[in-house]
Amino acid sequence: MEYRPRVIDARVVQMLHAMGGIVLEGSRACGKTSTGLEHASSAVRLDSPQVAALVDLDPAGLLVGEAPRLVDEWQLAPALWNVIRHEIDTRQARGQFILSGSATPPDDIRRHSGAGRLGRLRLRTMTLAESGRSTGTVSLRALPEQSSLTSVRGQLTYRDLAAEAVRGGWPALLDATVAEASDYNTSYVDDLCSTDVPGASGSRHDPVRLRRLLMSLARNISAEATVQSLTRDVAAAGAPTDRSTIATYLDALATVFALEELPAWSVALRSRTRLRTRGKIHLADPALACAVLGVSATRLGDDPEYFGQVFEAMAIRDLRVYADLQRATLHHYRDETGLEIDAVIEHHDGSWSAAEIKLGSSMIEAAERNLLKLANERVDTSRIGPPKFLAIITGTEYGYTLPSGVHVVPLAALAA
Numbered sequence: 001m002e003y004r005p006r007v008i009d010a011r012v013v014q015m016l017h018a019m020g021g022i023v024l025e026g027s028r029a030c031g032k033t034s035t036g037l038e039h040a041s042s043a044v045r046l047d048s049p050q051v052a053a054l055v056d057l058d059p060a061g062l063l064v065g066e067a068p069r070l071v072d073e074w075q076l077a078p079a080l081w082n083v084i085r086h087e088i089d090t091r092q093a094r095g096q097f098i099l100s101g102s103a104t105p106p107d108d109i110r111r112h113s114g115a116g117r118l119g120r121l122r123l124r125t126m127t128l129a130e131s132g133r134s135t136g137t138v139s140l141r142a143l144p145e146q147s148s149l150t151s152v153r154g155q156l157t158y159r160d161l162a163a164e165a166v167r168g169g170w171p172a173l174l175d176a177t178v179a180e181a182s183d184y185n186t187s188y189v190d191d192l193c194s195t196d197v198p199g200a201s202g203s204r205h206d207p208v209r210l211r212r213l214l215m216s217l218a219r220n221i222s223a224e225a226t227v228q229s230l231t232r233d234v235a236a237a238g239a240p241t242d243r244s245t246i247a248t249y250l251d252a253l254a255t256v257f258a259l260e261e262l263p264a265w266s267v268a269l270r271s272r273t274r275l276r277t278r279g280k281i282h283l284a285d286p287a288l289a290c291a292v293l294g295v296s297a298t299r300l301g302d303d304p305e306y307f308g309q310v311f312e313a314m315a316i317r318d319l320r321v322y323a324d325l326q327r328a329t330l331h332h333y334r335d336e337t338g339l340e341i342d343a344v345i346e347h348h349d350g351s352w353s354a355a356e357i358k359l360g361s362s363m364i365e366a367a368e369r370n371l372l373k374l375a376n377e378r379v380d381t382s383r384i385g386p387p388k389f390l391a392i393i394t395g396t397e398y399g400y401t402l403p404s405g406v407h408v409v410p411l412a413a414l415a416a
Contacts, residue, residue: 003038004171006031006130007321007416008123012039012098016068019119020088021097023074025104026123027257027284028196029188031171032100033072035123040070040098046080047073059083067096075101088117103196103256122257125169125285127318128156129415132174133164136415138399140322143407144353144388152399154412161359161395161412162301165310168287169317178297185291189214197252205249209234209241211292213249217259217281218289222312222342224278224334250281258284262316265331265344267352268380276334286313308359312342315357315393315411319343322416333374341374343393352379353388359395367392368406 015022016039024032037043042065046052054062055077063069063084074080084097099118128134135155138146156164167173167181176184192214193207216233217225231246253259261279269275283289289310290300300307320330327348333341342357354374356367371390375381391407399409 001034003034004126004130004132004174006035006123007127007325008035008121009038010325011121011327015119015121016095016098018094020091020094020117021068021084021099021119023118023120024098024100024123025120025257026102027125028102028191029170029172030123030125030257030284032102032123033070034171036070036072036098036100040068041066043070043072045072046076052076055080060087063087063097067093068098069096070098070100072100073102074099075103075105078105085117103199122324124317124321125287126171126174127169127321127415128164128314128412129318130321131164131169133160133412134415135413137413138407138409139415140319141326141416143391143409146389146401146407147405148401149399149407149409152410152413154397154399154410156395156410156412157397158360158395159297159301161311161314162307163297165286165300165307165314166290166295166297168285170285170287181287182291182296185287186294189288189292192253192256192258196256196258197249205252209245210249213246214253214283214288214292217283218292220281221283221286221289222280222309222316224276224280226278258288260284262330262332265333265341265346267333267344268383269335269378270380271378273378274336276336278334280332282313282316285317286310289313304359311359311395311411312357315355316343318411318414319345319355319393322414325416335378339370339373339378341370347388351385351388353390355391355393357393361394361396364392364394364408368402368404371406372404 024036026032044051044062059080088096129136133156137152163178167178168185173181173184193210198205212234216230227243227247231243234241260282262282263279264277323330323345329346331344333344341354343355345353354371356371358367375387391409393409393411396410399413401407
């Protein structure tokens with residue numbers, strides 16, 4: 001297959017010029033091997049039994065090849081980590097290795113952190129822009145310089161967005177029908193419960209309880225679920241369990257990059273209003289939420305309330321990818337008064353931007369009020385400065401700028 005460029009490509013090039021090597025992490029099938037091969041000059045894949053046997057017999061020999069050398073699925077042979085680190089020290093050169101992996105191996109006190117030698121990059125599933133579904137007429141990087149948006153139009157209708165949510169961002173599904181993608185995602189969930197999580201964690205897990213946990217996470221997508229609430233949800237479904245078990249399962253799902261937390265934003269406030277510090281848990285792709293609940297594109301489109309949650313997860317996925325290119329981080333905001341902002345971008349230089357995520361046009365006015373309240377009443381701008389931009393990411397067709405300066409941006413028109 002022809003390689004489809006990814007947003008992370010630029011960061012891979014930058015990191016290879018800066019470090020001895022990089023670790024390319026992400027969920028299974030998100031495209032790590034293809035991206036690694038695109039930037040590598042030679043490769044070795046550790047998921048081959050013949051190659052795996054050489055890890056003990058000739059580990060240094062596996063690393064011989066033109067640099068950068070891709071070591072694919074490196075977590076299958078964690079002992080190679082220190083060998084690679086020593087090889088980087090010996091060569092005293094940048095851009096020597098690309099390590100790709102779909103799981104984090106268990107901690108080992110004998111394995112050095114890799115600090116100063118190996119940089120880490122997170123590859124996520126494809127955004128709408130990467131898959132060619134977004135027109136890409138609005139750049140997140142350029143948005144701070146945009147005083148007014150004109151001629152912005154997305155190419156996806158409400159029902160199209162529902163289909164893309166169910167399809168997901170897996171590279172293998174670019175040309176698949178929605179029905180084919182649903183089968184793929186259902187199989188993906190099955191493998192998570194029966195193979196991926198037990199294999200990566202090295203311990204037994206009850207696949208029934210693990211599936212019910214995934215169902216609870218899917219129902220609570222884009223919400224602040226707690227271990228306690230998830231435990232109650234799993235137990236109510238007829239699978240007696242306790243908080244420690246659920247916490248263990250959550251850790252195991254994080255190990256295979258099946259979920260990722262969206263942390264709360266910590267910022268200086270003007271008032272004594274207290275911040276809520278609980279993060280939001282997101283699955284690797286919103287399509288997994290639809291798959292585990294058996295939600296079709298038609299059913300999702302017929303349920304605007306749940307679609308709103310799934311759409312928020314889609315937008316968070318895309319925003320994370322676009323923000324990573326700027327070395328920015330994504331957060332959410334909520335304070336004790338109930339003011340909530342779906343996405344706060346903390347830029348590398350300490351400046352910030354904020355976005356609300358709304359599926360339809362009926363919530364744009366309320367989203368605008370929330371953003372202006374955050375910027376004008378809550379955040380101490382004398383300490384961190386005013387926002388670089390305020391935006392509402394929508395599932396609507398047209399983009400424009402409100403008189404207040406808040407931009408309205410269709411997700412299907414957004415790019416890095």
